[in-house]
Amino acid sequence: MNTKRQNYLNSVLTGFKGVVLFNEPMSQHTSFKIGGPAEALVFPENEAELSEIIRLARTKRVPLLMLGEGTNLLVRDGGIRGIVVSLSSKLAGDGFRNIVQIKEDAGGVYIYAGAGVSLPILLNYTVQKGLSGLEFAAGIPGSLGGAVIMNAGSYGKEIRDLLDSVRIVDRGGDIVELPAKGISLRYRSTHIPGIAVVGAVLRLQRGETERIRATIKEHLLRKKETQPVARPNAGSIFKNPEGMTAWKLIDSVGMRGASIGKAIVSERHTNFIINNGGAKARDVLSLIRLIGSRVERETGVTLELEVRIVGA
Ligand SMILES: Cc1cc2nc3c(=O)[nH]c(=O)nc-3n(C[C@H](O)[C@H](O)[C@H](O)COP(=O)(O)OP(=O)(O)OC[C@H]3O[C@@H](n4cnc5c(N)ncnc54)[C@H](O)[C@@H]3O)c2cc1C
Structure with a gap:
């Protein structure tokens, strides 16, 4: 983010009393430990401040994304444009917890x-x-x-x-x-x-x-x-199709342990992708596409994403 853009976001957030982190790597706020920077990650102190940010983002046409603990998110490597709001961090007001x-x-x-x-x-x-x-x-x-x-x-x-x-x-x-x-x-x-x-x-x-x-x-x-609970992941990648389980479909097409870059299909649970250290969102996305196309070609079932993909 260049200085001009940061100054603009600063002006949008004038009067905001909570914590603001500019250019904050989302890899530090997601369980996948993947993701480029958010232009502005903000932690409101109370509901009134949250309401005000939402109003400002709307009137100034700045995109706004709500973040929880980032356990179901894949943030693209280019990061997130606009404002990301967190209520779950200790940096946000206690009232949200x-x-x-x-x-x-x-x-x-x-x-x-x-x-x-x-x-x-x-x-x-x-x-x-x-x-x-x-x-x-x-x-x-x-x-x-x-x-x-x-x-x-x-x-x-x-x-x-x-x-x-x-x-x-x-x-x-x-x-x-x-x-x-x-x-x-x-x-x-x-x-x-x-x-x-x-x-x-x-x-x-x-x-x-x-x-x-x-x-x-x-x-x-x-x-x-x-589940590979000790490794960075974002839970189930795909939803279970009606009457079926996604992991069985993925397993049936031989994707257990498949990898692209540092992104690996978990051996323990084939509907989980693990970040094996320094994986990029593009690796995970390529692996997701590969799984989806193979399952569709070999079983006729179209898998729908459960994990939310955000950013650019
Ligand atoms: C090891 C592991 C196991 C998991 N097991 C399960 C499981 O058994 N069942 C299951 O359902 N899920 C599971 N998950 C997925 C995940 O934990 C859940 O989806 C969880 O509810 C996401 O919460 P979060 O706070 O991390 O949300 P995030 O991942 O931060 O966000 C998820 C979505 O909610 C939106 N959001 C978050 N907070 C707010 C808010 N306050 N207002 C508006 N929008 C908001 C975000 O914009 C995003 O679209 C698992 C994940 C992991 C890593």
């Missing part, structure tokens, strides 16, 4: 959590309070905001099963509470009529702490055995 019980009735126990709360921390909170419902999320990294947008799930359950309402910032920069019923939540995709998730209310049930712990332990063990 609040968890509070708001009510309890015959329907269950209602918890409000900020979009920046990390899913493992939220899961730990539910265990401490003896609340059941989120056990499926054991081993899913990322923030609650990302989990809502991806409708994250595992073992046949997903966020939509618990979601009571979502607090968002709409396109005009206003905060709006939306009942989950009014939102389109599909398999690994949620459409919100707005730009940012700032928090969500989840409906949980009172449960037995020991049973909750045991289920979580079982899930974590299974993930450890079946």
